[in-house]
Amino acid sequence: xxxxxxxxxxxxxxxxxxxxxxxxxxxxxxxxxxxxxxxxxxxxxxxxxxxxxxxxxxxxxxxxxxxxxxxxxxxxxxxxxxxxxxxxxxxxxxxxxxxxxxxxxxxxxxxxxxxxxxxxxxxxxxxxxxxxxxxxxxxxxxxxxxxxxxxxxxxxxxxxxxxxxxxxxxxxxxxxxxxxxxxxxxxxxxxxxxxxxxxxxxxxxxxxxxxxxxxxxxxxxxxxxxxxxxxxxxxxxxxxxxxxxxxxxxxxxxxxxxxxxxxxxxxxxxxxxxxxxxxxxxxxxxxxxxxxxxxxxxxxxxxxxxxxxxxxxxxxxxxxxxxxxxxxxxxxxxxxxxxxxxxxxxxxxxxxxxxxx
Numbered sequence: 001x002x003x004x005x006x007x008x009x010x011x012x013x014x015x016x017x018x019x020x021x022x023x024x025x026x027x028x029x030x031x032x033x034x035x036x037x038x039x040x041x042x043x044x045x046x047x048x049x050x051x052x053x054x055x056x057x058x059x060x061x062x063x064x065x066x067x068x069x070x071x072x073x074x075x076x077x078x079x080x081x082x083x084x085x086x087x088x089x090x091x092x093x094x095x096x097x098x099x100x101x102x103x104x105x106x107x108x109x110x111x112x113x114x115x116x117x118x119x120x121x122x123x124x125x126x127x128x129x130x131x132x133x134x135x136x137x138x139x140x141x142x143x144x145x146x147x148x149x150x151x152x153x154x155x156x157x158x159x160x161x162x163x164x165x166x167x168x169x170x171x172x173x174x175x176x177x178x179x180x181x182x183x184x185x186x187x188x189x190x191x192x193x194x195x196x197x198x199x200x201x202x203x204x205x206x207x208x209x210x211x212x213x214x215x216x217x218x219x220x221x222x223x224x225x226x227x228x229x230x231x232x233x234x235x236x237x238x239x240x241x242x243x244x245x246x247x248x249x250x251x252x253x254x255x256x257x258x259x260x261x262x263x264x265x266x267x268x269x270x271x272x273x274x275x276x277x278x279x280x281x282x283x284x285x286x287x288x289x290x291x292x293x294x295x296x297x298x299x300x301x302x303x304x305x306x307x308x309x310x311x312x313x314x315x316x317x318x319x320x321x322x323x324x325x326x327x328x329x330x331x332x333x334x335x336x337x338x339x340x341x342x343x344x345x346x347x348x349x350x351x352x353x354x355x356x357x
Contacts, residue, residue, distance in 0.1 A: 003310040004303060005335060005343035008051070008317055010224045010293070011257040013171045015095050015317070017051035017343070019306060019331045022297050022319035023099040023174065025056045025066060027111040032059065032072025033081045042085055045324055046092035049331025049346035051317070053089050054097035055082070057176055060161040061154070064102030064182070067111050068125045073100065074157065079164035086169040093346070097172030099228070100161050100216065102154065104182030105131035105143040105191070132185050132192040132199065138268035151198065151208060154182075159215035166220040172258070173223050175213055175251075178230040179265030183209050187247070188239040188266050206247045210254055217255030226258035226295075227251050231282035234263060234270035241282050245289035252292045260295045260319065261286055276301055277309065284314040295319050303334025 008015045021042075028037045038055070045053045059065040059072040072078050082098070089096040103109075108126040110116045119141040120126030130150060131143035146154070158175070165173050177183035185191040186208045192199050198207050209227075217225055231244040248259045261283035264270050272278075279298035287294035297319035300306050306318040324330050329351075335343035336355065347355060 001342045002307050002338050002340050004307045004318070004338075005340050005346075008293070010172070012222055013095055013224050015051040016093060017049070017331065017346075018310060018317040019050060019303070019334065020052040020295065020317055020319050021045045021050045021054055021324050022321040023054040023056050023097075024321050024325070025070065027067050027069040029069055029071040032062065032065070032070065032074065032078050034071050034078070034085060035081070038071065039085045039088060043088040043092060044328040046089045046094035047348060048324070048327075048329035049335065049343075050094050050324070051331075052095045052097055052172060054099060054172065054174060055085070055170075057099045057101035057181075058161070060100055060102055060157040063107060063127050063130065064104075064157075065107055066103045066181075067109055068120060069111055073098070073161040073164045076164065079168045082165075082168040082170070090169070092348075095171040096169065097174055097224075097226070098165050098170045099174045099176050100158055100165065101176035102157075102182040103129075104185045105129050105135070105137050105140060106180055109140065131182070132194055135191055135193065137180065145194075148196075155208070155211045155215050158212045159219040162216040162219035166223055171224060172226055173216060173220055174226040174228055174258075174260060175209070175216055175256070176228050177209050178228040178260075178262045180230070180267070181265075183212065184230055184239070184266055187243070188233055190233060190235060190238045190267055202243055202246065206250060209247065210250055213251045213254045213256050224258060225256045226260050227256045228260040228262060229286075230263050230265055231261050231279070231286065232263050233266045234272045235267050238266060241285050244282070245286045248286050248292060249290045252290060256292075258293045258295065259286055259290065260297065262297055275299065277305060280309055280314050287315060293317070297321065303337055306334070307338070
């Protein structure tokens with residue numbers, strides 16, 4: 001059996017393989033409620049053999065949405081809409097995950113395919129955004145700096161969203177602390193200029209994330225907790241991989257057992273060097289420094305590349321995004337390419353005729 005199709009024991013669950021679906025925003029919800037689009041979009045990846053299917057960034061408050069069309073988990077109607085989607089993923093053999101998120105100063109924006117760019121004005125359905133400091137993302141509206149009361153309310157919002165995710169049946173809850181969204185904004189000195197207990201030192205800048213992870217762990221004690229980090233801001237003076245490894249170890253002490261490593265997204269002047277697997281070395285560093293389970297993501301294009309990452313000990317599982325969008329049966333195809341007899345069991349009986357040569 002290839003490593004890619006070997007089961008992975010998580011804290012309280014077992015993924016049937018190590019080829020996972022990365023969370024990908026669909027910008028297609030109404031009032032935060034997922035719908036048929038989300039159901040078909042996510043269930044197809046489980047049919048296609050994924051080990052874990054992670055649903056998109058789902059806001060813990062209405063103001064935490066990237067766009068007015070984002071999914072959420074801030075009320076029970078959203079929880080109830082997610083439940084049958086989770087059941088469909090389970091029925092097809094995969095674990096179901098969800099990303100809990102708040103966009104901070106990058107909230108209230110237009111969808112990628114809209115003609116307009118930047119912030120959505122309140123008169124057009126947008127809202128005033130919040131951040132650790134009143135520093136705007138380039139081209140977006142200026143946010144309001146959060147008060148201590150705002151921060152306490154945010155921690156509770158993450159806890160309540162985690163409770164709802166647990167009740168909906170999700171196996172894995174991922175705290176989104178990457179891509180320039182709110183928790184990442186607190187971590188990076190490029191966006192956090194606070195002079196209180198949440199700014200300055202690394203311990204202070206990480207304080208909110210640690211509180212959130214603790215609250216999520218307490219709200220969903222039997223679920224797998226993951227944290228997604230951007231391991232570098234790709235900008236001078238910003239957040240880097242050494243700080244990421246340190247804080248990853250701290251969230252591990254507070255109940256997170258999976259670290260999902262991405263990069264970038266905090267500032268518009270980032271300078272990223274991309275290419276196949278360009279983020280994998282960051283994942284390898286965090287894995288080596290922490291001893292936690294680590295997933296790699298970013299331009300992982302085929303099963304052979306994913307297998308090499310695992311064989312080289314650079315990650316414990318592989319997240320793929322665009323590859324699944326191009327081929328919702330990504331894992332089935334990879335299993336056949338490897339000729340992995342055990343992985344052949346991933347094929348639904350309804351699709352077996354497609355395996356005939």
